[in-house]
Amino acid sequence: MKAAPFAYARPSTVDEAVAELARSAGGGKVLSGGQSLVPALAMRLARPEVLVDINAITELSRIERSDGFAEIGATVRQRAVERDPLSTRIPLLGLALPWVGHRELRSRGTVCGSLAHADPAAELPAVACCLDASLTLVGPSGTRRVPAREFFAGAMMTELGPDEVLTSARVPLARKGDGFGFGEIARRHGDFALAGVAVHVRDGRITLTGFGISDRPVTRTVTEVSDSLLDDMVDTEGDTHASRDYRRRLFRVLARREIARAAREAGNG
Template identity: 55%
Template sequence: MKAAPFAYVRPGTVDDALTELGRDGAKVIAGGQSLVPVLAMRLARPTTLVDINAIDELYVLDTDGDTLRVGACVRQRTIQRDAKGAAVPLLRLALPWVGHRELRSRGTVCGSLAHADPAAELPAVAACLDATLTIRNRDGERTVAASDFFTAAMTTATQPEELVTSVHFPHAKPHEGFGFAEIGRRHGDFALAGVAVRVGAGDPARPTARLTAFGISDRPIVRDVSTLVREAVAADGSRTPEAALRAALVDGAAALAEDVVDTGGDAHGSTAYRRQLIAALASREIARAYVRATASSTAEGPA
């Protein structure tokens, strides 16, 4: 099938892009890795595609205070390759799981957030780190926390005439550790279930921990799991080896999975199966993140 007819514009400034987006039925195209298949299947019929790739200011990738600012045209692969990306280890852990290298060379970080697929990796990272998105419209600019940005499956706090211009991810702090893993049918597929984890272990006996589960609801689901980790650490003594800590987390992770998984079953897996996946991934990745945090390591995951 081919896309329905549409007009195509390639403005050179954000202001011009916003003017174009003010027209009925206009839609942003960034990397096109999600939108083009949607057009080809005629699941969307925009009247005008507003290509933002000629807007220089949207390629910004820099340090802004203690955050990494990622402009709307920054490719996912750039974060993997540019030294600045290392300041946000959870992004680096998650990116190898996003499709394939060729997709990441075109696909943008902001495009993935704006697309808001509930099984996508980058929305889970943004939610776990409580990243902040900057959104512009013709009246001005506003910032939205990731926790308020994802409102339902493929739905965000943006309006059709608005543009996400950048996202700010907080830099990792000393004594923070991260974990990320998912299960999909094949590498490069969207996740059946996955977790992103951030642990702070300034005081190893009283860690703080936050977990995002994805692929299991209509949006990334965030939970503070500090109590769970503290109880597991206390059960086994601080400076716990990873395997022992993981074992101490099993019951708590099962309860967490019961709480967060609210998707119905589908052809790829039942609700019960997804709960098992979340329980197993959560206990493993929390234990890993804790060990990394206590070692002050920012070691990265799968290549």
Template identity: 60%
Template sequence: MKAAPFAYVRPTRLEDAVNELAGSDGGGKVLAGGQSLVPVLAMRLARPEKLVDITTVEGLDQLRSTGDSLEVAAMVRQRRVEHDRATDSVPLLRMALPWVGHRELRSRGTVCGSLAHADPAAEIPAVAACLNARITLTSPRGTRQVPAREFFTGAMTTALGSEDILTAIRFPVATDGEGFGFAEIARRHGDFALAGVAVRVAVSGERVREATLTAFGVSDRPVTRDVSTELASAVSASGQDGVRLAARLPEPLADIAQGMVDTDGDAHGSRDYRRRLFVTLSGRELAKAHDRALRGINGDNP
């Protein structure tokens, strides 16, 4: 199939892009990397009246550290973020990016585009939710920031209004005493995840201060849960032995899975199968993140 007819504009100023989108009366779509939008157009699952191409808008290609955060603007490609040393300050993002599609797609796809598309099995939205990154939306009424955990409202549904352009995201940088973990299971590398987890653990000395677990591919959006109590209890019972810790976590995580994994399942995996994947991945990555937090080490995810 081919896309239905549409108008096309390519502004060079953000103000003009915002006005073009607002002038479409809800019939416009923003085009950035196009790795999600173009296939949807080709299958006529979306029929926008106008495409607002932001690839030449000034200022939307910035990737910069701002002290306590890493700011990724709307036109920054995933491949660039994957290989830029600035991303070392956000270890969880660096762990997740190699799992996003294939490198050819990451060379065109944008970080912000993945957020706006909001696929429930996507890696970048899960990282944003786990870290509760702040998403910047720009409209004719000005600029506002939305916490990532409030941004995703359903399957491919977000807090984006019909006049909003997602112009940037700010990921908080890692601090001392934090450790991270990321893993997913898919039929083949680059396929949609059957289940995946993003994990952040913060410690004070040897005490668990905070533990956050975000699951993706198991519901209609990234699902985040504070598991500080469960992790602290398992650490208390197992000491600092990572193997024993990972062995103790499945029991409490099995109860958590009942609420977090609510997909109906499909031909590739039932709800119960995805719950088992979630429990296994969560236990392993929580143990790894805890160990990394204690040692102050966050290398590439093995």
């Protein structure tokens, strides 16, 4: 199939991009990496009236560091983050990125694009929630910052308004003594995760975020982990690939393994 007809805009500033979206009155769609959007266009699962390509907005292609945080711009490629020394300052991001699709897809796909797409089986939304990142949204009413844990509203649903642009993700840098773990199970590498977990251990507290187990990332911060807690986090009804009970078994194994890994790392820090 081919995409349905659409207008194309390539603004050079964020304000111009917001204006294009506002003019479309809900009919616009932002293009950054396009690794999720372009296939959806080709299958006519997405039919925007106008495609707003933000790749010419130079300010969105930067990674900036300050005050214990890294600000990842909306057009920064996943592969660029993977290769950047930043991945050593945000170890959980470095652990997760090799699991995102394949290298060729990461060469075009963007970190913020994955967050905006909000696939419940995606790795990067889980990382953002586990690390308590925040997302910067710019619209006609100005700029607002939304915690990642409040950004995801359901499968492919977010708090991003139809006339807003997700311009960056603000991710905390690791501290001395932090420990991290990340794991997932899929039928093949690069497939959607049947179950996955991101873990952050700090000062004896465990933050774990599950993905592929609900319609959005599920985060809990605790001092002790029980099987009942892990089972409660899995609320998907299941599908042709895996039942709810099977996903619960997978998630229990993954969570306990990665919590142990993160705790060892924190203890050695």
